[in-house]
Amino acid sequence: MxxxxxxxxxxxxxxxxxxxxxxxxxxxxxxxxxxxxxxxxxxxxxxIAIVNEPIDDLAILDIAQQQLTDNAEDATQWYISYPSARNPYIDISWLQPANKETGARRQWYEKNLAPDTSELITTRETSxxxxxxxxxxxxxxxxxxxxxxxxxxxxxxxxxxxxxxxxxxxxxxxxxxxxxxxxxxxxxxxxxxxxxxxxxxxxxxxxxxxxxxxxxxxxxxxxxxxxxxxxxxxxxxxxxxQAENLTKEVIALPAENLSLESALIDAKSRFKDQAVSYLGLIDRNTEQPGFEVWFGAQEGIELATLFTYRAVGGQVQIEQATGKKYSAAEVYDVLExxxxxxxxxxxxxxxxxxxxxxxxxxxxxxxxxxxxxxxxQQSRFINVIDKLNAAVVVGLPIGIAAYFWANRLLPVEMASRAHWEMNSLFIVFALCSCFCVTRAAEKAWQNMLWLAAVAYALIPLVNMLTTKHSILSSLQNNDWLMLGVDLSMLVFAGGFAVTAIVLQRRSVIGSANAHIKQTVKGI
Amino acid sequence: MNITKKHLSVFHVTTRVLIALIGGYFVAMHGAILIGNHLLSDKTNSIITGLMSSFIIYLITVLFVFATKTTLRAFAVVLVSCILLYFLNYYLQGPQ
Structure with missing residues (x-):
């Protein structure tokens, strides 16, 4: 058995x-x-404007709420993103309901705010x-x-x-x-x-x-x-x-005074040392809108702690979710x-x-x-699989590099820009496959690795030439995210280059050995 | 044309793959339905548990189909399991 x-x-x-x-x-x-x-x-x-100095929470609320009022009057939900380590910017987003006249679907909009001018920033269309x-x-x-x-x-x-x-x-x-x-x-x-x-x-x-x-x-x-x-x-x-266990606590705030400002001030007084991650205004078009204050959670595998303020029957109550109602859903959540x-x-x-x-x-x-x-077995099928392995294993990273290149090189005003960035990924991926099929298997691997090394190594250069961000300027401006991506591109390029060199050395040794064997056999 | 050993081998492998892939899905599906309908008195919890267990059932069925000695046994066990699970669910639900 x-x-x-x-x-x-x-x-x-x-x-x-x-x-x-x-x-x-x-x-x-x-x-x-x-x-x-x-x-x-x-x-x-x-x-996008990076926020490096801490800004007062209420000041952020002020400028964000102004922009939301100007741009998202009919939205059913408003959100304000506060600067955090991984997202050091001020974002506003809103859920625009479906428009029956224009046929527009219900969808989310997101805009970045410049902290100094309080203006919305137009970013290039990208996915x-x-x-x-x-x-x-x-x-x-x-x-x-x-x-x-x-x-x-x-x-x-x-x-x-x-x-x-x-x-x-x-x-x-x-x-x-x-x-x-x-x-x-x-x-x-x-x-x-x-x-x-x-x-x-x-x-x-x-x-x-x-x-x-x-x-x-x-x-x-x-x-x-x-x-x-x-x-x-x-x-x-x-x-x-998705039903959650909710605790509801009535607080002293008068219902008429309930707003994002008052909710924020109250929440901050309860959680003194926590950083606010989001403010939300949900159910805006109903009798009981919810004012949400999100804090980055401090423990466990939850992302954030949420307090929802609602005016219910003349009083303001805070809802907080303390876990999912169903225990099987909790298990699902852990895995998710x-x-x-x-x-x-x-x-x-x-x-x-x-x-x-x-x-x-x-x-x-x-x-x-x-x-x-x-x-x-020396079969053609195995040979093609070998070449396509190179096309996929190295060609996909090259395609992703092409995605980043396209982001910098495609004209900003171009129509369907985001679509064409993604198309570039797959077009280059397909081209790599065609290329690999035409080369000998060993050559295919080597060529692709060198191509990948060059494609990634040049990304910081393309960045510097097409935008005002270079590795040096990112260092000076404490733009860690931009710097991190640029440096990672160089590290990947190095990895591909090292692999290409190792492969080249191996093939030299291999062919030398084969040559020696043949010579010995001949004698 | 003679039926060679190779033909037989291809037949057995193909059949096992089909039994594993399709039969396995049905066993997993019926197992999940059974769990979802009857495991606990709480329907929602049962359904979530059933759905999450389906993949484990699928995995075990596939491993069994390829480990078992004959293709016939693989087919028989999967078929009987499907029928059992289906009728157990129907029986436990009572007259509707």
């Missing part, structure tokens, strides 16, 4: 990994980029870091539900690959510390093991939580059979599951928060990022091993 079990699990590991390997690599890379979506957003909107991260579950150029279902299926196969990988792994703790260099396939396997076992808790968490985040869609028939069919019933169940990592501070965030890259590396080395094991 045992050898056959191991064999069948080994087969399953190989093929469940193979089927969606490229898509899963795409999902891991774009999702991992998402851990720095705020920073990428800042880089892609160089016009930013957020769009990059959304690729990892909605894909692109396909209807959103198709994206959800395909990524869910791929993730299910990922889970199967992970679990079968653990099953077939013989000496999981010893091999954790083993790396035998220069031994061809054995070395690739060792690297694959390290990339898989070292961050194994992360891989299992991210895969399972990814599955449950889309469970309402992938297992929609379950909702149909247990709750009800149709969009309305599904939405009703969703709203039901772990997946998104919104709570993570700088160091933990880099750990998330690194773990994601290791996951992508796990998939990439898996694809490489699949080809290496079959190289002796």
């Amino acid at each position: 045992r050898p056959r079990f191991r064999q069948s699990m080994s087969w399953l590991h190989t093929w469940s990994g193979f089927v969606f390997a490229w898509l899963l690599f795409f999902i891991f890379i774009t999702g991992t980029a998402g851990y720095f979506e705020n920073e990428i957003d800042r880089w892609m909107k160089p016009e 930013g870091g957020e769009a990059l991260y959304r690729l990892h579950y909605s894909l692109h150029y396909v209807p959103i539900v198709v994206g959800y279902l395909v990524t869910s299926l791929a993730t299910m196969l990922m889970l199967i690959g992970l679990v079968t990988g653990v099953i077939i792994h013989k000496k999981i703790f010893i091999e954790f510390f083993t790396f035998r260099a220069n031994k061809g396939l054995r070395s690739w396997l060792d690297i694959h093991n390290i990339f898989s076992v070292l961050p194994l808790p992360f891989h299992l968490m991210i895969t399972y939580s990814g599955l449950i985040l889309l469970m309402g869609i992938s297992f929609a028939p379950v909702v149909d059979a247990t709750y009800g069919e149709g969009k309305k019933m599904h939405r009703q169940l969703y709203n039901e599951t 928060h772990l997946h998104e990592g919104l709570f993570a501070d700088t160091y933990l965030r880099w750990l998330y990022f690194l773990s994601g890259l290791l996951g992508a590396g796990m998939i990439a080395t898996g694809m490489i091993i699949w080809v290496q094991k079959r190289k002796k």
Whole structure:
């Protein structure tokens, strides 16, 4: 039973990994980029004003509320974003209801405010870091539900690959510390093991939580059979599951005096040392608008603590959520928060990022091993897979570099600018694939790595030439986000260059060895 | 044309893949429905639990389909599980 079990699990590991390997690599890379979506957003909107000196909370409320009154009179919700470490700017956003006359859909608008002039800043039209991260579950150029279902299926196969990988792994703790260099396939396997076992808790968490985040869609028939069919019933169940335990406290503030200012002042008096992250005005078009004050949470894996002030029956009461009503929903929340990592501070965030890259590396080395094991067969199909591996593993990062290049190079007034930035990613990705197919497999890898190194190394230069942000000026202005992205681009470029050099040296040694062998045989 | 060993092997592998992929989904779906309808008196909690468990059920079913000795056994167990889960749910719901 045992050898056959191991064999069948080994087969399953190989093929469940193979089927969606490229898509899963795409999902891991774009999702991992998402851990720095705020920073990428800042880089892609160089016009945004950075707030470095602390500004009085009420002063921010003043200028933000003025702009909201001028621009968002009919909005059902208003939000003001206060400067924080990852978002050092003042933002206003509002939810504009659907307009039956113009046919405009209900949608959110977001604008950045310059603290010195109190004016709205027009930024270039871009989908930013957020769009990059959304690729990892909605894909692109396909209807959103198709994206959800395909990524869910791929993730299910990922889970199967992970679990079968653990099953077939013989000496999981010893091999954790083993790396035998220069031994061809054995070395690739060792690297694959390290990339898989070292961050194994992360891989299992991210895969399972990814599955449950889309469970309402992938297992929609379950909702149909247990709750009800149709969009309305599904939405009703969703709203039901999100129900929270609310504590309500009546306070001394007179109902007529309830406003954002009074709510802010009261909330700050209760939470003296906490920084305000958002103010919100919800249900603006109803009898009982809610005045929200958000504080960055100080512990656990929640992102923020929220107080909602409402005038109810002549009195003002504060609502605070103390957890979800349903315990299963709490479990779901924990997994959701772990997946998104919104709570993570700088160091933990880099750990998330690194773990994601290791996951992508796990998939990439898996694809490489699949080809290496079959190289002796000398089939054209294996050869094409080898070349396309290079196209995906290195071509996708090059595509992402193209996304950043397009952000700087496309004219600011261009129509559908955001769409064309994303198109650039995929156009360059496709071009890389075409290029790789025409080259010999080994050359394909080397060329792509050098191309990636150059593409990333030049990004800070393009930044400097097209905007007023250079590495030096970012240092001087304490623009850490801009600086961080620029420097990271250089680090990635270095990584690609080093890999290209290592590969080149290896191929020189390899061909020299082959030459010697042939000469010896001839004698 | 003779049916070679290779043909048989391809048939068995393909069948197991289909049983695992499609049959596994149905087992997971019916298991989730059963949990969602009958696990606890609290319907919402049950449904969320059922949905979250579905993936584990799917995983176990897939592993079983490929580990079990014969393709026939894989097919039989998955089919019987589906039928059992479906009728158990129907029975527990009572006359409606």
